Amino acid sequence: MLCFSFYLLRRPKHSQREGTVCTAVQKMMNETACPHVSSDFSGRFLLPVYILVFITGLVANGWGLKSLLHNWKKLGxxxxxxxxxxxxxxxxxxxxxxLVVYYSMKNKWIFGEAFCKITRFCFNVNLYGSIGFLTCISVYRYLTIVHPMRAMGRITLTHSVIISVIVWLLVSVQxxxxxxxxxxxxxxxxxxxxxxxxxxxxDYLKYTLGWTLTGFCIxxxxxxGCYGHVIVVLCSTNSxxxxxxxxxxxxxxxxxxxxSVCYIPYHVFRNLDLWTRVLTKQGICYKWYNGVYIARQISRVLVCLNSALNPLIYLHAHENIHAQLRQLIQQARQAVMRPSVPPTQFSLV
Known part of the structure; x- marks a missing residue:
């Protein structure tokens, strides 16, 4: 309406200029409808989560790897x-x-650009490496349950090692x-x-779309597909x-x-956030961009939780590991609930 009123006030010979001004007015209106969200929001949001994930993830993965190595010969x-x-x-x-230092200093990186790229590379390797090895575990379970006679004896330790090396190479190349x-x-x-x-x-949006397809969707x-077939077999077979x-x-x-919690929201909102940035760069802006930005930060929190949740896989790798965890929890509970011994019961030497 504003552009149309402006057009009525001008003469036809200035139509090209009027179109330019009209576009500028529309751009101004769109920009005012999409206020900027401070990047400090992501820092305040991510900092406590990174600290929590670092502590719990290090303890859980350390214990899980130790238990895994202890039961190495008993596992498949x-x-x-x-x-x-x-x-x-x-x-x-x-x-x-x-990253904790980075966000605690209000998004100030003091470790240099090269180490910044290495840090982001490690995150991507973790993300897509986790997806890759979870897929391998799914396929292995599928073959063990659905095709046990074909899989038994044919999938050796050497095959598993070679497949793991291939996963590392593919993830690194991506x-x-x-x-x-x-x-x-x-x-x-x-x-x-x-x-x-x-x-x-x-260019990054084009790259990440292909990355999402090969590294996540497939x-x-x-x-x-594997677990859909497994469910059918488990529900239809009593043996x-x-x-x-x-x-x-x-x-x-x-x-x-x-x-569902870690990977899907992250990939959806990463690509959507990049798309809104491309549109904003072209002068197209809407209020819902801020919602996408906030959802993107939440998805970053959820995806980093995979490092703390992945140790749950250890619990189902072998029953001995599950039993060890139950015993550890029981011992900790007894230690907490055990009444303290009165000082008078100690003998004096």
Missing amino acids: NVNVFVFNLGLTDILYLLTLPF SLPDMFFTKTYGNNTEKCFDTTDNDHVE PFLITL IDKVLKQRSLKLMFILILLF
Whole structure:
């Protein structure tokens, strides 16, 4: 309406200029409808979560890897994938102290651009390495339950190691281009973006769409297909051991939980946030962009929780590990509830 009124006040010979002014007016109106969200919001939001994930993830993965190595001979070839899953988590957890410093200093990066890229690379390797090894675990479970005669004896330790190496290589190749994108504001190295700056956001959006397809969508569909078939077999067959059936169903639930809570929101809102940045750069702006930005920060919190939730996989790798955890919890509960001994009962020497 404003542009139409402006047009009525002008003469036809200035129509080209009027269109330019009209576009500028529309752009101004769109920008005022989309107020800027301070980046300090992400710092206040991510800082406590990173601290919590670092502590719980380090303890849980440390205990899980120790238990896994202790029961190495009792576990199947799937332990190779579970072990590599723990390694990806440890790799990411060791970078969290630097991000804690970054956000505690109000988004001021003091470790240089090169280490910024290494930190983001470790996060991406953890994310897509976790997805890759969870997919391998799903396929292994599928073959063990649905095709036990074909899988028994054919999948050796060597095969599991080779597959793990291939997963590491594929994840590294997918994540490597991210290191070539700018992570700072020009020459200002006091920032450390998890994506890139606005000058390269269009190219980064194209890259991350392909990355999402190969690194997340395809493994997710494979996992869904495997466990969909497993559910059908478990529900229609009574000859399968009840313990194996319960363990498989629990593992399936954990994997679906990890994908639904940690991975799906992150990929959806990362690409959507990049798309809104591209539109904003073109002068197209709407109020719902702020909602996308906030959802993006929440998804970053959820995806980093995978390093603390992945140790749940250890619990279902073998029943001995589950028994050890129950015994550990029982001992801790007895130690807390045990009444203190009165000082008078101690003998004096």
